[in-house]
Each structure stands twice: as structure tokens, then as C-alpha cells.
Amino acid sequence: QVLLVESGGGSVQAGGSLTLSCSGSPGSGFTALDYKKSCLAWFRRTPGKEREGVASSSDDGTTEYAESVKGRFTVSRDNVENTLYLQMNDLKPGDTAMYYCAARIGGFCPLMTAEFPIWGQGTQVTVSS
Helix, strand or coil: CCCEEEECCEEEECCCCEEEEEEECCCCCCCHHHHHCEEEEEEEECCCCCCEEEEEECCCCCEEECHHHCCCEEEEEECCCCEEEEEECCCCHHHCEEEEEEEEECCCCCCCHHHCCEEECCEEEEEEC
16 A cells, blocks of 8 residues: 655756655545654665665654765655655766655654655656766
8 A cells, every 4th residue: 555655756967956745645544643743754776776765854853864965955844735855956867766755653763764664656766967
């Protein structure tokens, strides 16, 4: 059952920007209350590689970033619209990947794949040189 839905992926040239969005899938049971008390995160995966954490936002607004995206990506959450965002600037070919939104209910907010039980199906980001 898909609980989260991502959007905003696409193809851009290096140096360009994209904004990804993630929200609860309609009828999924992942409610607005679940959203507000969840750690929310973005992960990405390229073919042949493990899924890696990109950025996270805890229920108190604390954020964490992978070193490779610090200074270029910004994660934010809108607790009225129950939407998670990832603003990606100065994109590089190495950022090309399928990007996934994930959630875990509670305050613990590690940027570790195994800690997140709730996932979306992903949105593709392709950056050309």
C-alpha cells in the first residue's frame, strides 16, 4: 500500500534547480496527525547502489543533511498542507537518482533507510552535464 506520494522530479541541466514535494496518499490512512508527529526524510538511489539518505526533518523542525548536498539542498515541511519539500539548487550529474520520501512516526529522526517503515514510490531526477 502506497502511503506517500512524491512529485516534482524531472530532467534539468547541471546548475539547475528542482523542488520535490511529498504528501500522504489519499485514502492511505497516513493522516495529518501522523504527518505532524513524524520524522520525514528524503532518500535517493541510483542503479547498482544502496539507497542513501539525503535530508530529514524531525517533528520539531530539526533538519539533517548528507554531506554531499549541504549548502545546495533545503528540506522543509508545511504542517498546514501536510507536505514535505526538497528544494534542490546547483544540481550536479551526481545527483541523478530516484528520490524517495519516507516517514517514521516519532521524534527519533535518523537518516538511515532501515529506520523508516513508510515510503513513497519515488520520483526520478536526471541532471545532465
